[in-house]
Amino acid sequence: MTNGEGTAREILLAEDNPADVYLVRETLRAHGVDCAVRVAADGAEMLQMISSEQALAEGGRVGLIILDLNLPRHDGSEILQRLREASELAHIPVVVLTSSDSPRDRLVASQFGAACFLRKPSNLEQFLSLGAVFKGLLDQKKTKKQDPRDDGREKEGGSDGVGFGD
Numbered sequence: 001m002t003n004g005e006g007t008a009r010e011i012l013l014a015e016d017n018p019a020d021v022y023l024v025r026e027t028l029r030a031h032g033v034d035c036a037v038r039v040a041a042d043g044a045e046m047l048q049m050i051s052s053e054q055a056l057a058e059g060g061r062v063g064l065i066i067l068d069l070n071l072p073r074h075d076g077s078e079i080l081q082r083l084r085e086a087s088e089l090a091h092i093p094v095v096v097l098t099s100s101d102s103p104r105d106r107l108v109a110s111q112f113g114a115a116c117f118l119r120k121p122s123n124l125e126q127f128l129s130l131g132a133v134f135k136g137l138l139d140q141k142k143t144k145k146q147d148p149r150d151d152g153r154e155k156e157g158g159s160d161g162v163g164f165g166d
Contacts (some may be wrong), residue, residue: 009035009138010063011063011065011066012040012050012062012065013037014068014076015096018095020120024037027128027131030131033134034133035063043078043079046067047079051082051086060085062091064094065097067079067094070100078096080094080114084112087157094114094115095134098117099104116133
């Protein structure tokens with residue numbers, strides 16, 4: 001997948017569980033998403049990744065951020081807030097993928113502009129189906145970038161029908 005200029009798209013994944021990292025990579029592969037996945041194993045590593053000058057300069061290459069809320073060393077809600085404060089990165093869709101089903105966590109994700117909140121499925125088939133959501137958000141961002149009439153803001157009603165409900 002490219003960003004329209006021949007540069008490979010990247011996905012940033014903040015996830016401390018190696019098994020979940022593997023499953024995310026497999027679901028992307030199963031849905032034909034061919035792009036680099038950069039993994040941050042904890043919140044501090046993700047904050048460093050998004051705050052580096054290089055990340056800000058290359059913000060156009062990042063097509064999606066997948067974020068676990070329950071990370072060591074800084075939780076996902078802090079990362080989500082920082083992402084939205086960085087104007088160079090605020091346009092990147094963020095999927096909160098977490099084991100939490102807390103209404104408070106859903107509210108925080110919504111308030112900080114996450115594209116959707118997904119609870120980690122307990123079985124492989126359901127987990128692999130998440131690839132359609134990831135691919136849809138990547139494709140939508142690519143389409144938005146190519147549409148000169150788009151002002152870059154999220155339209156009312158969510159990004160793709162996937163939202164904060166169950």
